Amino acid sequence: METNAIFRKNYGSFRRFFSMLGKADLPYLWIIGYLAASAVIANVGVSTTEYSAALFAGNVGLTAVVLPYLFYQILSLILGSVTGLINNLCEARMDRNLRRMVWRKTVSLPLVFYENNNPKELLSRITTDISSISNLVMKVFLPIFTTAYASFVILRKVSSYDGALMWSLVAALPVNILISFILGRLQFGVQDLINRRNAELTASVAERTNNLMLIKSMGTEAKEAGVGEERMKASYRAAGMNIWITGLAVPVQAIAGVLQTIVIILVGRGYYASGALSLTEWIAYYGFAVQLTNILSGYCGYWTSFKRAQGAVDRVSQIMAERSEDLGAGDAMGYPAGGIHFEKVDFSFGSKPLFQGLDLDIPAGRITAVVGPSGSGKTTLLNLIDRLYPLDGGSVQIGGKDTAEYSLSSFRRALGYVTQESVMYAGTIRDNLLHGLGRVPSDEELDEACAAVGILDYVRRQPMGYDAPVGESGASLSGGQRQRFSVARALLKKPDCLLLDEATAAMDIGGKAGVWASIRQVMAGKTVVYVAHDAQTIRNADYLIVLRDGKVQSAGEREDVLASDPYCREMMENRKEER
């Protein structure tokens, strides 16, 4: 039962693997070229071995042996390099094509997919997993053919000396192969343990090194030295185990090799003694037998990379099986005119319902704030307006028309959305402001946008101005600065409807006031919806919606709600007086 289940699982992953390769647009011509070149090499190798055997045996006729030997030496040198090149290029192309395939798929997946998967893991899908899959194809699958053909060519040659000799050689081969296979598995297990221990060490060191400030302020240096030492010792112990296994593998392999050699020699000795083999043929036979053993046990060693790549194959083929979003289907969205209306909207995260029959109105052409305690569904509300999640029931309408009728891409483009994580990419300030804009504004327009969010002074202070690099993910900027650039980027797009999710949370008091004044000016007459949690920001709204546990607790003109809603009153109350 148990084994059966495992078997089925393996079978399933094989099928997924091949169906994934089917989609991948593999470099078939290159693969064929590689296989062909390998076949030629196998034949040249046989001739090289025969002529060098003749040389070894003392047949030194210049034209009969020496010159052909030289010819084959040079030929195999050139062919070997060519095959190596084709092999490398083939792997590089395979890497590229698989990566393109996964990236195309990943980009088209809905937001939920990204939320359910760790970004670091998704990253390794595209980088390391792809490499191990191409490696699997090049080192395990294609060599099935090349190894089989090379063995065939060698055995054919040996059988041309004597058919029975060939068969006894075939009979002797499995011993060594079996042993390499077992050793390969064993070493794979230990290597896995070492990798796990090292990963633990790295994780533990990274967690602490990134937070040295905490250790210093807690004064726990000595304690952490101890914790680190334990991890290091665990790594050391795993390495120790590997030392013994790798160490013992050497004599075990040697014994297996020697046994095999003895069998090979004993088999050949009879034929040689009886004169069925000449000295040259004996030397060639012996050379072939050694080569054959090396080819086959080498191949078995690679089987461990199948084990290693299996996880990668599973993960990548799972991504390929995900459902993409259809961005193009539906009407083109022009100008999002009119108010936003939620009609009996149901939405849940997995089995946890958030909105049940939510009815809600957001007035057109005004600034609306959505407030409420954490977990009340504020961000989700914005995501639903921008159609980042599919609804479970009900509809969201703009100007009376169901938003589901518009195509996703035209709809999302018509709305501006500044998300909570102010996104910056490695590149210059200009690159970031222009990202996804689709037009190249003049420096004056950029100045205007930056002035509106109060960051123009900062840009001016940079020696390279707009061409100053911001570092990976904007690392050289503070949180407040990143938010300012994000808002500036959204304003440059001149959206007709703007959604902001805590877009000014990291700004200082003066900064917030300035940015909101600008938003009011630039977005005059257009719809703005924003999520906020501090008293200052809420005061910039015309209209207020208070959410609690997925329900509308209050909605109305700002002053009315501020005065009547208990949540708002508590937030606005003056504590100085209360004391």
Add this chain to the structure above:
Amino acid sequence: MKNKEQQKGKFSFRSYITFYTRFPIPWGLFIASLVFSLINTEVFLAISKYVIQINKGELYNGVIIGYALLTVLNAAISMGSNICSEYGIQKVTLRARKLLWDKILHLPMREVERRQPSSLISGVVNDITEASSVIRVIFSTVASIYGFIRCCVEMARFNAKLSAYMLLLVPLAIGVFALVGQLQYRMMLRRYESLNTMTEFFSEHISAAKHVKAQAMEDLEMEEGLRAIDERYRADVYYAFMEVLQVFSNTLYTSIGSIAIALFGSDMIRKGQMPDTGINDFTTYKGRVDQYQAEVLTHYQTLKGTQGAMQYVGVLLDGPEEDPDAGYDLPEDRTGQDIILDRVSFGYVPQQPVLHDLSLTIPAGKTTAIIGNNGCGKSTLLKLLQGVYPPDSGRVWLGRSAVDEVKLAQLRRRFGCVLQHNPLFSGSVRDNIAYGGTEAVSDEAVAGAARLADADGFIRQLPQGYDSDVGMGGALLSGGQRQRVAIARTLLSDPDYLLMDEAGASLDHKSDMTIFRTVREHMKGRTIVVVAHDMRSVMEADHIIVLNSGSLEAAGTHEELLKASPTYRTYLELQGCALAGEEVSR
């Protein structure tokens, strides 16, 4: 790796020698390994004799048995040699790693920020492994050189004239080696850079998925991603050609050797200067010589490759460190010590001071709030108080003790710190709350601190209560939960001075207020310093400091500042507190 490339300087033995004097080296293991290797050279040569005989068709039982026994013996000895040297390496790695980790834990924060945590991490994980392997490489090089000489002697003994021809190939070997080394360096660099660029691109863009989706920028995203992939592909193609060139040069060298043997050897056989099967003998010896020669050259490459890692580790170990127990004792008296800044200036970059000639007093036993714009130096100020950064000029005093002269460990224990985002370490909730405790902390104390921080309730609802795992960096908890655990952790460490830097920003408004009040209640009579953007919290403070671009704009009570500080008044107005303020001032 990055550092390695940057620091590809000249080869200095000094850095190697200093590195290996820092900790005990298991000499016995390395010497044993060397002795095994030297013995094995002889076994190896003896095996060669049998191989030659087998190749000549001299298939006597004695030959077969001798070959078999020696091959097994050779394997057993090399096992011994490998195990000894590997254990040596692992011991060295462990010792060096401990040393480096201890050093990193004691690095001054400025050093940590300058060097980047990621490079420190790879220092402990990767660079140290490379640096430790050097000693084995040196021992192996000795063994390989011995083997090379021994085999050369044997080869010359068999046929001196042909061996002399082989000597002519030595310049070729060196040329090929130099070329291969150059290619290797360029290939690895290009490959490393392209991998880095691609990883950076995808790591940035995958985390920004929501931004991309929200603007429907999939097309642009796709295009840029494909460009990043193609960039990597071009590097792979370059690598493909270079690697083949490398292999070609290496094979060319051995092929030229074989061809030379075939030409000269066959000639000598025809002239009767060498026995008929002499090419067999000679090729076997030549093979051994090549093998040892390759070993020597590889070792040299490896040694050169470790140069960067060695330098990085060496510079780090030689660099400055904090001694938590150096200096005067802080007075035992735990109350009533004002914090005084006396003309303090500080900047992260020369000529760009963050704090400028700042003098102020934070009164003991009271709550002080610090306000000001982004980048005015509030958070930097808090770090100066704990002696995390030394001021460029001026001094910070704790009563009559200068912060730079007292024992750092004692000083920092007096301070507790809660920031906007507080890291947790993977482990149980309980371990995290009890983190700062020097000896075992009772369950009651942990639960008590959790109650103060309003964390007890949610912790009890976790599947395993206080034993629940918080995940890497606390990832399994929500932002608000992490914050509460962090506050409990700080309260349990029982500080005299509590520093709170935007501690409430990730809590919702109501919990922020509740916790803030409980904490103040608990810390009654002790000193609290709060950095906040929420003026309602600020108004509650006993003393308020307004910073403006690293200088003191005003300090005093709420009432005093209403009169003295225009910035303060503006802030109150912007947050809708002006009305209350006017009432008070009236």
